[in-house]
Amino acid sequence: MLATRSADLPVLEPSHPCFDCKVRSLAVCGVLEAAALRQFKQSGITVQYEPGETVVFESDVAASVYSLTAGLLRLSKLLPDGRRQIAGFLFPGDFLGITMEEEHAFTAEAVAPSTLCRFPRARFDEFVAGQPTLESRLYAVAAHELAAARQQLVLLGRKTATERVASFLLMLAGRCAHNAEPDIILPMSRVDIADYLGLRIETVSREITGLKTSRVIRLTGRQSLQVVDRERLEQLAEG
Amino acid sequence: MLATRSADLPVLEPSHPCFDCKVRSLAVCGVLEAAALRQFKQSGITVQYEPGETVVFESDVAASVYSLTAGLLRLSKLLPDGRRQIAGFLFPGDFLGITMEEEHAFTAEAVAPSTLCRFPRARFDEFVAGQPTLESRLYAVAAHELAAARQQLVLLGRKTATERVASFLLMLAGRCAHNAEPDIILPMSRVDIADYLGLRIETVSREITGLKTSRVIRLTGRQSLQVVDRERLEQLAEG
């Protein structure tokens, strides 16, 4: 697990700019001491985006990096004829801006209303250079993202529609595991799910209906469902 | 480009253990000074693998990291029923072992006869902690791999068979660009190509035949070909 153990998290004064942050233990900031964190936070600002708004655009100069504190982003790429692939979703605590290139390779858009801490890239790099723990934390985040992306390669290259949807629901279930309520929330539209799984929305819809019909899941709303037979769902996800 | 500019490469004594290394400028080692490099090299050994041999196995404990100096590796994952996805190929200069997990997530096997420098993970991590330039170089490598993996997500999720094969040939062409001869070498079998592109070998074969028939490429051997109409190939790759 990437999250810093809470025992390691320095306690902050109520006056600290990050005092209220709910994702500090998850975010890269979690490795910083109170003083360093204050300095870090002061070099950035908080920004908000509404659903559908673009945070960074593919081929934009990568002038800033971001830490997502609330909401949900999607990372996507568009082919010339309009086909779209979503490379991943960013959840609170995730970092946006892992690149050594001049330009962003993917577009980042808000799926839900989102709050981010934005840092000028130059200032960020400079700060990182003086904070070895932050640097190695960034490496860990990059390694983690790389493993996730490669796992997704297996899904897109070799899994059937049923396996893809089952894998996706399990991934979301993992994300929701900390919740008290048993519902899995689908914060994104069917179009986003389809573009993430390399399917069409009709296929996603049919697969979800199929899982419902075979009593593996139960729909509790258009954006929420419950896993009835977790074991079966895991079997389906692996083929 | 990730390669260290040759102007930055320290000149080595003929007695230096890395004097003969052909990929130092490409590998992570490229950022080390002669003395540090000597110390680094001494903490590892050189190992050889023949085609088909396994370097690391999926779910093996990640006890070592490697730098590939010659040959070709494939990173792959097997589903329970035998379906296989290749997540990527490692070329000389590439680094094997970007992970913060205890276990490897993918199997690494030799495609061609391969030579690697192997370092015990603990010793490696320790060394890296004392070499900030190496640490940031590793981050750059991870970021680069991440971008490549996400690019491959687009290919697997949204591209047609023709587009996949065309993209693949262009990738190889880029790898061979430094060569004097105009031939693109396909160092891996059709099976490997198919498992990398999320296709069947029959489909790969048909697509290559199609490109040959439409005079976009010319076959100069089973493992080599020439690009006749580069522009057309690029159009085909993008849809």
Next chain:
DNA sequence: CGACGGATTGAAGCACCTCAACGGGAGTGG
């Protein structure tokens, strides 16, 4: 209420897969 956007359902098409046969170069052995 009607209109709208997102989701579902249905029917037909097609890109790629599956299964099967064939080809051709490399190695082997007589």
Next chain:
DNA sequence: CCACTCCCGTTGAGGTGCTTCAATCCGTCG
């Protein structure tokens, strides 16, 4: 030197899983 085999790649014919196109449903909002 040719015959044989093996392995890998190619080609062909038929099947299928997902897509495409189209209609319908349903919750939301004016």
